[in-house]
Amino acid sequence: MKSYNNITQYLVTAVILFSGAVFAQTPDQATPPDALIKMVVTDVMTSVKSDPEIQKGNIPKIVDLVEKKIVPYTDMRRTTEMAMGPNWKKASPEQQNQLVMEFKNLLIRTYSGALSQLRDQTVQFKALRAAPDDKEVVVKTVVLGRGDPVPLDYRLEKTDKGWKVYDMNIMGVWLVEAYRNQFSNQISQNGIDGLVKFLQDRNKQLAAAKPAN
Amino acid sequence: MNLLDVFVKLKRLTVLGLTALMIGCASIPAGIEPSPHDPWESFNRSIFEFNEGLDSYLLKPVVAGYRFVLPEIVREGIYNFFSNYSDLYTALQNMLQGKPDYAFSDLMRVVVNTTFGLGGLIDMATPGGLEKHKEDWGQTFGVWGMPAGPYVVLPFFGPSNVRDTFGTIADLESDYFFKYINPVGLRNSLTGLRVVNARNTYYEAGDLLDGAAIDKYSFMRDAYIQRRQYQINEGRDDEEPTMPVYENPYQ
Numbered sequence: 001m002k003s004y005n006n007i008t009q010y011l012v013t014a015v016i017l018f019s020g021a022v023f024a025q026t027p028d029q030a031t032p033p034d035a036l037i038k039m040v041v042t043d044v045m046t047s048v049k050s051d052p053e054i055q056k057g058n059i060p061k062i063v064d065l066v067e068k069k070i071v072p073y074t075d076m077r078r079t080t081e082m083a084m085g086p087n088w089k090k091a092s093p094e095q096q097n098q099l100v101m102e103f104k105n106l107l108i109r110t111y112s113g114a115l116s117q118l119r120d121q122t123v124q125f126k127a128l129r130a131a132p133d134d135k136e137v138v139v140k141t142v143v144l145g146r147g148d149p150v151p152l153d154y155r156l157e158k159t160d161k162g163w164k165v166y167d168m169n170i171m172g173v174w175l176v177e178a179y180r181n182q183f184s185n186q187i188s189q190n191g192i193d194g195l196v197k198f199l200q201d202r203n204k205q206l207a208a209a210k211p212a213n
Numbered sequence: 214m215n216l217l218d219v220f221v222k223l224k225r226l227t228v229l230g231l232t233a234l235m236i237g238c239a240s241i242p243a244g245i246e247p248s249p250h251d252p253w254e255s256f257n258r259s260i261f262e263f264n265e266g267l268d269s270y271l272l273k274p275v276v277a278g279y280r281f282v283l284p285e286i287v288r289e290g291i292y293n294f295f296s297n298y299s300d301l302y303t304a305l306q307n308m309l310q311g312k313p314d315y316a317f318s319d320l321m322r323v324v325v326n327t328t329f330g331l332g333g334l335i336d337m338a339t340p341g342g343l344e345k346h347k348e349d350w351g352q353t354f355g356v357w358g359m360p361a362g363p364y365v366v367l368p369f370f371g372p373s374n375v376r377d378t379f380g381t382i383a384d385l386e387s388d389y390f391f392k393y394i395n396p397v398g399l400r401n402s403l404t405g406l407r408v409v410n411a412r413n414t415y416y417e418a419g420d421l422l423d424g425a426a427i428d429k430y431s432f433m434r435d436a437y438i439q440r441r442q443y444q445i446n447e448g449r450d451d452e453e454p455t456m457p458v459y460e461n462p463y464q
Binding site: 148 | 244292345424443
């Protein structure tokens with residue numbers, strides 16, 4: 001009986017150690033997609049909530065945080081490629097790089113603006129529904145607190161550098177889908193260079209704008 | 214609700230729509246490909262312009278004042294009050310959609326928040342594990358299988374479609390508690406507060422959207438179409454968000 005107790009104790013210790021390790025760890029190539037999202041989101045929320053500068057709306061600081069803690073786990077090239085649709089092939093490699101950079105900046109800025117509103121919200125992580133050999137998965141979360149719950153889902157793909165987020169669903173709206181028509185309209189009006197210029201101008205404008213609060 | 218009421222409301226909407234058309238006859242910018250969901254784009258864009266003007270010159274400044282005058286805790290109480298009231302309708306809608314478990318949970322929310330939450334001013338149900346849902350007639354019609362029909366922008370109410378236009382009319386008609394509030398002055402003040410509260414919930418998000426949009430009209434349209442479909446499919450056994458099929462140019 002005594003040895004049985006000992007085993008239980010070891011097991012409990014092992015579990016505690018292990019879960020501690022999971023939370024302290026930064027995601028790597030082997031991290032499963034749901035664990036990855038949980039780590040990144042928990043980390044970012046903790047940083048945002050504990051930083052008085054960010055709470056005051058210091059956007060450059062939040063942008064910096066997003067660049068460091070979120071961007072490494074995304075594939076913005078794929079995001080841009082998807083939003084461009086058939087037009088992607090019509091863009092020169094240089095235009096493609098510009099588009100990826102500018103679209104990335106626009107999304108980072110928008111995301112940072114949303115993060116600056118974060119106060120006492122919590123995130124609920126839903127169980128992952130995927131087969132072990134899936135190459136693409138959707139990780140579902142819900143942001144709770146202040147107003148109605150906001151469903152926030154992440155679509156990830158498996159790459160040789162680990163799982164990467166390439167699309168997000170906010171309250172039922174996929175980001176890529178919401179940008180498709182806007183991109184193609186801008187391109188048919190002003191060409192691919194027109195879209196690049198539009199994004200550049202918008203990013204400059206947003207960078208110059210004063211924070212709302 | 215009788216047919217005459219509906220007719221009067223429709224007529225009112227039409228008059229508003231025509232006014233909006235006269236105010237700004239926005240045409241589709243050159244080069245924009247017509248969307249199969251939006252055959253009335255030219256008309257819709259003009260209503261959209263009207264709504265945008267109304268928002269930036271009237272509603273948004275009023276909401277800015279509201280935020281300046283009232284501390285956040287009071288605004289939150291007001292939000293919770295209306296949210297609690299709408300939970301009652303959500304319960305009814307979930308019943309009509311054949312989701313009795315959701316309906317029961319919504320009803321429990323109203324009971325908990327009305328009693329322990331001081332008449333709905335505090336949301337005690339959410340931390341207690343009763344998730345908030347939001348349902349309306351448009352979604353119920355959708356669950357019943359009614360197709361969305363073309364996209365429509367309604368004056369004041371914003372993005373909609375043919376089905377949801379009927380849904381909005383039904384929502385207004387079934388708003389019984391509000392309809393029978395006496396005196397009229399109180400009812401109008403409460404309606405005003407309700408509108409301000411609703412706009413307040415996306416005060417910051419609205420600015421973010423403005424910054425993120427390349428063409429706000431088509432951004433809002435495409436987002437609305439996706440979102441309504443998602444809301445209708447929500448809570449179904451085979452619940453999977455409708456995933457758009459992507460063409461990957463590399464494959």
